[in-house]
Amino acid sequence: MELVFTTFALFLVTIVASYIFYQRIKMAQGEYEDSKDAVRNITFGFSRQVKRMESDLERLERDTLQAKYMANEALANRQDNSDATLAGLEKVKELSDRVDGIEVSIETMKKDLNKLASQPRIIQQTQVDAPIPVQGEDILQGLTDTELEVLKMIVDTGEGTVPEIKEIIEKTREHTARLLKKLYDKGFVDRNTSSMPYRYSIRKEIRDLILEQNETNTVGL
Structure with a gap:
């Protein structure tokens, strides 16, 4: 038992x-x-x-x-x-x-x-195209209204991220990201990849053109 x-x-x-x-x-x-x-x-x-x-x-x-x-x-x-x-x-x-x-x-x-x-961390960056030739306002005339609005916004703020710009132009995040990448690839803006999200700033030549255009429009009024 x-x-x-x-x-x-x-x-x-x-x-x-x-x-x-x-x-x-x-x-x-x-x-x-x-x-x-x-x-x-x-x-x-x-x-x-x-x-x-x-x-x-x-x-x-x-x-x-x-x-x-x-x-x-x-x-x-x-x-x-x-x-x-x-x-x-x-x-x-x-x-x-x-x-x-x-x-x-x-x-x-x-x-x-x-x-x-x-292994060292490597951040891949998109190849930057050669600087676009600055030929007055002809460069800006090839932009859409939304693209020009984004460039003017960056001129006013100094720089911007996709979430920040998205709120201003009232577009989706994906649309805004594609738009900024297009401007970056064409050489209109520079991109800072040292932090997330990426920060975009406008090139000096483009900034001068936009400011000149704004002054012309103001005088015309």
Whole structure:
């Protein structure tokens, strides 16, 4: 009777340990997948993101080691059990092997992170066209009313970002971004990429033309 009770108790402990272990594995796997996706999407805030991911990895390692310890302890305590607990032992062993695989993946991911962190961050910039020839107001006549409005706004404010300019011209963010890129590619404005969002400022030659045009219009009135 005592042997039956002991066997049943060990079997019950095996089931509980296996369930706890399996839940930890699911959590660890989910965190690992999230961390792996985050690596692919590293852009702005690179250093902060790397530190956060390293912290997540350390926590994941701790959880994994704890889960593996529970599995190994359950496995060691049940080596002398009867055939009734064999299925539970095999499940624990299977989960333990799975943890080993996760640990290998973690090590690989840490190496990739270290390699990525050691590389200098390079901000790609669009090739700036050669300065456009300044031929009086003829240059401005080729612009749309919206483009000219944006240039005048930048003259007044000194510089502007896509969100700021969007509010003034009452266009969508995508439309405003395309408009500014067009002006940038044609050489009407310069773009500062040292911060986000990018800041656009007008070229001196274009600024002088717009101010001259404004003075002419004022005199005409």
